[in-house]
Amino acid sequence: MTQQHDEGTVERHLGRAIAVHDVTHEYISDAGPVVALEGINVEIPGGEFTVLLGPSGCGKSTLLELIAGLRIPTSGILTIGDARIVGPSRHRGLVFQQSSSLLPWLSVEDNVALGLRINGMPKDERKKRIAEELERVHLSDFAQHRVTELSGGMQQRCQIARALAVDPEVLLLDEPFGALDALTRESLQAEIRRIWQETGRTFVFVTHSVEEAVLLGSRVLVMSPRPGRVIHDQELPFAHAREPITEVRADPTFVNQCHELRAMIGAH
Amino acid sequence: MTPPLQTTQATDGRAPSWVSARQRGQEAPKGSIPSWFYPVAATGTVVGLWWALTAVGIWSELILPSPSQVWHAFVQSVTEHDGRPGLSGYYLWEHLWASLWRIVRGVAWALVVGAPLGLALGLWRPFERFAGPIVSFLRSLPPLGYFSLLIIWFGIDDTSKVWLLFLAAFAPISLSVAAGVASTRIERINASLVLGANNAQVVRYVVLPSVVPDLITGLRVAVGFAWTTIVAAETSNGIPGIGGLAWATKKELRSDVAILCVIVIGITAVLLDYGIRQFEKKYAGWYGRW
Numbered sequence: 424m425t426q427q428h429d430e431g432t433v434e435r436h437l438g439r440a441i442a443v444h445d446v447t448h449e450y451i452s453d454a455g456p457v458v459a460l461e462g463i464n465v466e467i468p469g470g471e472f473t474v475l476l477g478p479s480g481c482g483k484s485t486l487l488e489l490i491a492g493l494r495i496p497t498s499g500i501l502t503i504g505d506a507r508i509v510g511p512s513r514h515r516g517l518v519f520q521q522s523s524s525l526l527p528w529l530s531v532e533d534n535v536a537l538g539l540r541i542n543g544m545p546k547d548e549r550k551k552r553i554a555e556e557l558e559r560v561h562l563s564d565f566a567q568h569r570v571t572e573l574s575g576g577m578q579q580r581c582q583i584a585r586a587l588a589v590d591p592e593v594l595l596l597d598e599p600f601g602a603l604d605a606l607t608r609e610s611l612q613a614e615i616r617r618i619w620q621e622t623g624r625t626f627v628f629v630t631h632s633v634e635e636a637v638l639l640g641s642r643v644l645v646m647s648p649r650p651g652r653v654i655h656d657q658e659l660p661f662a663h664a665r666e667p668i669t670e671v672r673a674d675p676t677f678v679n680q681c682h683e684l685r686a687m688i689g690a691h
Numbered sequence: 692m693t694p695p696l697q698t699t700q701a702t703d704g705r706a707p708s709w710v711s712a713r714q715r716g717q718e719a720p721k722g723s724i725p726s727w728f729y730p731v732a733a734t735g736t737v738v739g740l741w742w743a744l745t746a747v748g749i750w751s752e753l754i755l756p757s758p759s760q761v762w763h764a765f766v767q768s769v770t771e772h773d774g775r776p777g778l779s780g781y782y783l784w785e786h787l788w789a790s791l792w793r794i795v796r797g798v799a800w801a802l803v804v805g806a807p808l809g810l811a812l813g814l815w816r817p818f819e820r821f822a823g824p825i826v827s828f829l830r831s832l833p834p835l836g837y838f839s840l841l842i843i844w845f846g847i848d849d850t851s852k853v854w855l856l857f858l859a860a861f862a863p864i865s866l867s868v869a870a871g872v873a874s875t876r877i878e879r880i881n882a883s884l885v886l887g888a889n890n891a892q893v894v895r896y897v898v899l900p901s902v903v904p905d906l907i908t909g910l911r912v913a914v915g916f917a918w919t920t921i922v923a924a925e926t927s928n929g930i931p932g933i934g935g936l937a938w939a940t941k942k943e944l945r946s947d948v949a950i951l952c953v954i955v956i957g958i959t960a961v962l963l964d965y966g967i968r969q970f971e972k973k974y975a976g977w978y979g980r981w
């Protein structure tokens with residue numbers, strides 16, 4: 424386990440950029456080493472909604488865990504602002520691919536309270552904060568429920584609330600809607616876009632859906648597998664849109680953008 | 692057109708019968724057979740068979756006493772007769788309590804020592820390498836194998852028996868706690884780390900609660916093991932004690948008392964296990980649902 428490290432004071436509302444320099448990551452497994460990422464160089468500007476898009480196994484989760492500080496790269500360095508990332512920090516929250524990362528022995532509100540407890544927030548303040556976060560993800564009515572009693576989409580919202588409760592500078596989301604049905608997914612996409620627009624935090628969002636990438640991202644990094652590489656990097660226009668998600672989806676420029684991106688990926 | 696695929700988990704009407712109503716988030720169905728029916732029916736069947744066997748009279752009463760003889764032994768065991776209390780000089784509850792009290796002390800010490808030891812084994816690799824083999828060695832010994840050593844060290848009174856129970860019970864507890872630590876879900880540990888937890892907080896907020904179900908499983912194994920051990924341990928200087936009482940019957944050929952003891956031990960052990968399981972439901976009810 425890695426200890427917490429001081430990465431300097433966080434400039435609130437500015438959001439420092441994350442930089443990945445020449446990062447290669449290799450897993451040692453029984454079947455021999457697996458190169459999950461090779462020669463990654465990317466810059467993730469503060470305050471943007473960056474989407475990591477790529478097929479299964481291209482190293483998206485690995486890259487996210489490296490940014491979170493949960494893994495140390497085999498070679499290369501990662502920085503946030505001018506500090507090097509050497510371990511996990513509460514300033515970089517993570518919404519896990521598996522909702523089993525919630526603590527099943529706790530209620531929804533106690534799960535959301537976890538980070539606040541860890542950081543020693545007094546009880547009164549904590550209560551207020553939990554109420555706000557639950558409100559934000561529309562889970563107020565389920566505060567007392569066990570997380571095992573929630574639906575998949577509610578569990579992911581609970582994870583998002585837990586991560587946001589400590590007010591992180593960066594929120595990393597690993598395919599948070601991957602296991603959900605299309606309708607639930609659409610409503611959560613709208614929520615996550617609203618939350619990003621509201622908080623102005625740096626979001627790094629992993630998905631393997633081209634549509635989701637174009638819909639939510641202000642920028643997309645396309646990755647390819649074996650070895651994991653970033654093969655394309657492009658700005659996207661819809662992240663700041665205010666109209667309902669369904670309208671964006673019907674927008675011909677949106678449809679075109681998806682087409683182009685898909686063709687781009689196919690060409691590789 | 693093909694019907695839409697069933698994508699929800701089979702948790703409702705079509706769930707296999709071993710999936711409990713609670714797991715499915717349902718009430719037990721109304722009008723179904725009440726839960727007390729099965730144990731009562733099972734007891735009735737066994738006693739009925741027993742009674743029938745003795746009524747036919749294949750074996751002499753000395754070998755297989757009838758239910759009514761055992762009942763008579765029970766009455767003797769809880770009353771004063773010939774100027775002496777109960778059986779072998781003590782009432783039945785005194786025998787039972789003596790054994791239980793030994794088990795409670797032995798298992799309590801095993802918890803106090805075994806659970807932290809298991810945590811240390813699970814959390815600290817070098818310690819696991821060092822102490823793991825010792826614990827495994829102790830676990831694989833039949834406790835009665837070293838009982839005479841304990842008697843030499845601690846005398847023939849209760850102390851050696853409590854030591855014996857402690858040694859029998861602590862290995863299953865610490866090994867299952869260690870296994871519980873090792874199987875703590877990595878994403879839960881990571882979740883606490885990205886929220887800012889230090890090592891002590893990871894242990895406090897994630898590892899300890901994760902281990903509770905394993906601790907309880909270890910405790911159940913330990914209590915079961917303690918019962919088998921205590922009855923044998925009470926063969927020397929075990930009065931009062933339910934195992935000592937059972938052993939003493941061989942001199943007077945009181946097979947009715949022997950059967951009484953077996954029944955009392957069985958019922959007590961089952962009730963104890965039931966108690967632990969209720970505790971488990973309360974404090975580790977999440978387990979197996981995720």
Ligand SMILES: Nc1ncnc2c1ncn2[C@@H]1O[C@H](COP(=O)(O)OP(=O)(O)OP(=O)(O)O)[C@@H](O)[C@H]1O
Nearest residue numbers: 450451452457459478479480481482483484485486
């Ligand atoms: N703990 C591990 N041990 C060994 N190899 C691993 C481990 N985790 C990931 N890998 C390997 O690293 C590669 C990238 O894995 P990663 O989980 O980052 O992919 P991903 O893009 O997140 O995929 P998905 O979309 O399926 O979640 C895969 O080839 C995988 O086999």
Ligand SMILES: [Mg+2]
Nearest residue numbers: 483484520597
């Ligand atoms: Mg992944």
